[in-house]
Amino acid sequence: MSVRRYLPHYLMIAPFMILFAAFFLYPILSGFYYSFHDWNGVKPPAYVGLANYQKIVVSRDFATAMRNLLTYVAITVPLGILVALGLALLVDSFTGRWANFFRNAYFLPVVLPAFLAATIWRWIYAPNFGLLNMILGWFGAPSVNFLNDTGTMLYALIAVDVWVSAGFNMVIILAGLKNIPAELYEAARLDGANKWQQIVHITIPMLGPVLFFVVTYGLISAMQVFDKPWLLTGSSFTSYGGRRNALLFPVMDMMGRAFGSVRFGEAAAYGFLLTVTIVILTAAMFGLRRWRGWA
Amino acid sequence: MKTLDKLRFGVAGLAVLFALGTSGPAVAEDITLQYWVYSDFGQGDALALQQEFIKEFTAKHPGVTIEIVGKGDDDLTAGQVAGAASGNLPDVFMNAQSVGAQLVEIGALDNMYSKWMAMPEEFRAQFDQDALKSCMPKPDELYCLPYTGFGSLLFRNLTVLEKAGIDTTKPPATWDEWFAQMKQVKDAGMFAIPDETLVFNSIAEIYATSGGTDSWGFDWANRKTRIDPATMTKVLQKFVDMKPLGSGTSRNDQATKDLFISNQLAFHTIGPWVNPTYEEAAKASGLKYDFVLIPGDEAGKTGGIRSYEIVGVAPGPHADLAFEFAAYITEKAQMARWAKLLSRYNANAAAMADPDVAALPLIKVSVDAAHGAMDVAAPYFVDSVPSCYNSTVIDIASATADGSSTPEEGAKEMISQLNDCLAK
Numbered sequence: 001m002s003v004r005r006y007l008p009h010y011l012m013i014a015p016f017m018i019l020f021a022a023f024f025l026y027p028i029l030s031g032f033y034y035s036f037h038d039w040n041g042v043k044p045p046a047y048v049g050l051a052n053y054q055k056i057v058v059s060r061d062f063a064t065a066m067r068n069l070l071t072y073v074a075i076t077v078p079l080g081i082l083v084a085l086g087l088a089l090l091v092d093s094f095t096g097r098w099a100n101f102f103r104n105a106y107f108l109p110v111v112l113p114a115f116l117a118a119t120i121w122r123w124i125y126a127p128n129f130g131l132l133n134m135i136l137g138w139f140g141a142p143s144v145n146f147l148n149d150t151g152t153m154l155y156a157l158i159a160v161d162v163w164v165s166a167g168f169n170m171v172i173i174l175a176g177l178k179n180i181p182a183e184l185y186e187a188a189r190l191d192g193a194n195k196w197q198q199i200v201h202i203t204i205p206m207l208g209p210v211l212f213f214v215v216t217y218g219l220i221s222a223m224q225v226f227d228k229p230w231l232l233t234g235s236s237f238t239s240y241g242g243r244r245n246a247l248l249f250p251v252m253d254m255m256g257r258a259f260g261s262v263r264f265g266e267a268a269a270y271g272f273l274l275t276v277t278i279v280i281l282t283a284a285m286f287g288l289r290r291w292r293g294w295a
Numbered sequence: 296m297k298t299l300d301k302l303r304f305g306v307a308g309l310a311v312l313f314a315l316g317t318s319g320p321a322v323a324e325d326i327t328l329q330y331w332v333y334s335d336f337g338q339g340d341a342l343a344l345q346q347e348f349i350k351e352f353t354a355k356h357p358g359v360t361i362e363i364v365g366k367g368d369d370d371l372t373a374g375q376v377a378g379a380a381s382g383n384l385p386d387v388f389m390n391a392q393s394v395g396a397q398l399v400e401i402g403a404l405d406n407m408y409s410k411w412m413a414m415p416e417e418f419r420a421q422f423d424q425d426a427l428k429s430c431m432p433k434p435d436e437l438y439c440l441p442y443t444g445f446g447s448l449l450f451r452n453l454t455v456l457e458k459a460g461i462d463t464t465k466p467p468a469t470w471d472e473w474f475a476q477m478k479q480v481k482d483a484g485m486f487a488i489p490d491e492t493l494v495f496n497s498i499a500e501i502y503a504t505s506g507g508t509d510s511w512g513f514d515w516a517n518r519k520t521r522i523d524p525a526t527m528t529k530v531l532q533k534f535v536d537m538k539p540l541g542s543g544t545s546r547n548d549q550a551t552k553d554l555f556i557s558n559q560l561a562f563h564t565i566g567p568w569v570n571p572t573y574e575e576a577a578k579a580s581g582l583k584y585d586f587v588l589i590p591g592d593e594a595g596k597t598g599g600i601r602s603y604e605i606v607g608v609a610p611g612p613h614a615d616l617a618f619e620f621a622a623y624i625t626e627k628a629q630m631a632r633w634a635k636l637l638s639r640y641n642a643n644a645a646a647m648a649d650p651d652v653a654a655l656p657l658i659k660v661s662v663d664a665a666h667g668a669m670d671v672a673a674p675y676f677v678d679s680v681p682s683c684y685n686s687t688v689i690d691i692a693s694a695t696a697d698g699s700s701t702p703e704e705g706a707k708e709m710i711s712q713l714n715d716c717l718a719k
Contacts, residue, residue: 040400040401041377041379041380041401042379042380042401042402042403043401043402061683119549122548122549122550123549123550123553126543126544126548126550127490127542127543127544128486128542128543129542129550129554129559130550143543145543148490148493148543148693234494234545234547234548236368236369237369237372237373237394237682238393238394238680238682238685239495239682239686239689240682240686241682241686243493243689243690243693244694245686256682259369259372259376260397260679260682261397261679261681261682262376262397262400262401262679264380
C-alpha cells in the first residue's frame with residue numbers, strides 16, 4: 001500500500017538518484033577502494049592496506065600543503081566575507097542605475113576565466129614594472145617579487161582570491177540585505193541607533209543564515225583551492241607549487257601524484273583525507289549553527 | 296619530387312601491411328581513429344594543414360575516418376592517463392618526450408619497433424637520429440616518432456641593443472661577450488634578460504652554456520642526477536651575476552614578451568614559438584629583432600636546450616592503422632609542408648634539408664640550435680621524473696641567485712637534494 005502510494009515520488013527522484021549514484025556515489029566508493037591499493041590506473045590494483053595514507057601523511061609535501069592551506073583558509077575566508085559584506089552594504093546604499101553598475105562591476109571578476117584573471121594578476125605583481133611595484137616605487141620602496149618571494153606568495157594569492165570571490169559573496173549577501181524588513185531600521189533610527197549600531201544589531205544578526213551559507217561555502221571552496229595557485233605559479237604536472245612549495249595546496253599535490261607520477265592509489269587516499277576533513281568541518285559548522293540557534 | 300615521395304610512401308605503407316598481415320581488417324571495416332594534438336596544432340592554419348593530411352590519408356584508406364582534437368599540455372597528459380585507465384585511449388596522439396615514461400608505465404604507448412623495422416630503410420633514414428634514439432629506451436623498443444621540436448634561441452631586441460651602443464651585426468660568440476652586452480644594456484637603463492632561475496627549462500638553457508647532455512639529466516640505473524657539481528657551481532655564479540640585470544619575470548611570462556615588444560628588454564632565450572608574436576609586433580609596431588644561437592663558454596659551443604613533441608600510438612586493435620597514419624604525418628613530404636607553413640623545426644632531417652625549408656631563416660637557426668643544444672630531461676621513456684626534481688633545481692638556483700648561499704654550497708646542496716629526490 002505504502003509502496004504504491006509513494007511510487008510516483010520514488011519515480012520522480014529516480015533520475016537524480018541514478019545520476020547521483022553513477023557520478024558521485026560510485027566514484028567516491030571506488031576511490032575509497034583504490035585508496036587501499038597500489039594502482040597506476042591500468043595495472044591490476046594490489047592491496048597495500050593503509051600504506052598510501054601513511055606515505056601521504058609522512059611526506060614533506062603533505063605537511064607543506066596543509067600548513068599553506070591552514071594559513072590560507074584562516075585568512076581568505078574571513079577576509080573575503082568581510083570585503084563582500086562591505087561591498088554589499090556599499091551597493092545596497094545606492095539605488096537604480098548606480099546600484100546596478102556597482103553590483104555588475106564587483107561581480108565581473110567572478111565571471112572572468114581563471115587563466116585570464118591569473119594573467120592580469122601576474123602583470124600586476126610583476127617585479128620592477130608591475131602595477132603594484134610601480135605604486136611601491138612612488139613611495140621609494142624596493143621592488144617586491146610577489147610571486148617568487150616565499151614571504152609574499154601566499155598573501156599575493158589571498159588578494160587574488162578575495163578579489164575573485166568577493167563579488168560572488170556580495171551578490172548573496174546583497175540578496176539577504178534586501179530581505180531585511182525596513183521597519184527594523186526605522187525603529188532603530190527612532191531609538192537613536194547610529195549606522196554602525198544598525199549594522200551590528202540588525203544587519204548582521206538578520207543575515208545569520210546567509211552568512212552561515214557564505215562561510216560554509218567559502219570554507220569548502222577554500223579547502224579545495226587549486227586553479228588560482230596553479231596558474232599563478234605556472235604549474236604543470238611535472239612541477240607545481242611555486243618556489244619552495246610556498247603555493248602548494250592539497251588538491252595540487254593530489255593532482256601531481258595522480259597525473260604526474262601516475263600513483264592513483266595514493267591520489268585516491270589523498271582525496272579521501274581531504275574529503276573527510278571537509279565533511280568534519282562542514283558538520284562542525286552545522287553543529288555550531290544548531291548550538292547557536294541559527295537554524 | 297612530391298609524386299616520387301608519395302610513391303615511396305605508398306610502397307612503404309604496403310610493406311608494413313604486408314609484413315604485419317593486417318591489410319584486410321585495416322581497410323575492410325569502417326574505422327574511426329581519434330587523433331589528439333596540441334591545441335595550437337588544432338587551430339588556424341596548422342589545423343587546416345592537419346586536416347589536409349587527414350584527407351589525403353583517408354582518401355587512400357576508404358572506410359577510415361580520423362577525428363582530430365586539440366588539447367592543452369596538461370589536458371593531453373590527463374586525457375591519456377584517464378584514457379589508459381578506462382581503456383579508451385586516443386589512437387594517435389602527440390605529447391612531450393618528458394612525459395613518455397609515465398605513458399609507457401600505464402601502457403598508453405605501443406612499442407612500435409616491429410612496425411618501424413618493417414618500414415623501408417629510406418623512410419627510417421629520414422629522421423634525425425638523435426631524436427629517434429630519444430624514443431628508444433632499449434634497442435628493441437620504440438615508443439614514439441619524433442615530431443616537431445625546438446632548440447632554444449636567443450631573441451635579441453635590436454633597438455635596445457643599439458640604444459645601449461652594441462654592434463648588432465655581430466651576435467655574441469661567447470658567454471663573456473654576451474654577459475658584457477647584458478651589463479651594457481643595464482647601464483643604459485633597460486632590462487637585459489628575464490630571471491632565468493624561475494623556470495626549469497631556462498635554468499637548463501644557461502647550464503648548457505657550460506655543460507652538456509652528458510652532465511645533465513638522470514642516471515636511472517643508480518637513481519642519481521647526472522648534474523656535474525663543478526659545472527653547476529659555474530652556472531649558479533652566472534645566475535648571481537645576471538640577477539641585477541634582469542627583469543624579474545620568467546621567460547614564459549606575458550610580461551616578458553610585452554617588455555621585449557615595448558623595447559625594454561634586450562634578450563629572451565626561448566623556443567621558436569614566440570616568433571609569431573614578435574613577427575606580428577614587427578609588423579604592427581616596428582619591433583626590430585632577430586634570433587641567434589645562445590653562446591656558450593667558448594666560441595663554437597652553444598647553450599640552450601632541445602626537446603621534441605612526439606607522436607605516439609595506443610596499443611589495441613587499431614594500432615597498425617594508427618601507426619600507418621603516424622608514419623604518414625611524420626614523413627618527409629608532410630613535415631616539409633608543416634615546416635614551410637609554420638617555420639617550425641622538426642625531427643625529419645630530410646625535410647629540414649629540403650632547400651625550400653632550409654632557406655627559411657628560423658628553421659636555419661633552429662637546426663643549428665638543436666644540434667648544439669642539450670637534451671632537457673634525457674634519457675626519456677625510462678622512468679617518471681618526480682616533481683621534487685624540477686622544483687629542487689628551481690628553488691636552489693633562485694635561492695642562490697638571491698644570495699642565500701654561495702654557488703659552491705648551492706651546487707652541493709642541489710645535487711644532494713636531487714639524489715634524495717630520485718632515491719625516493
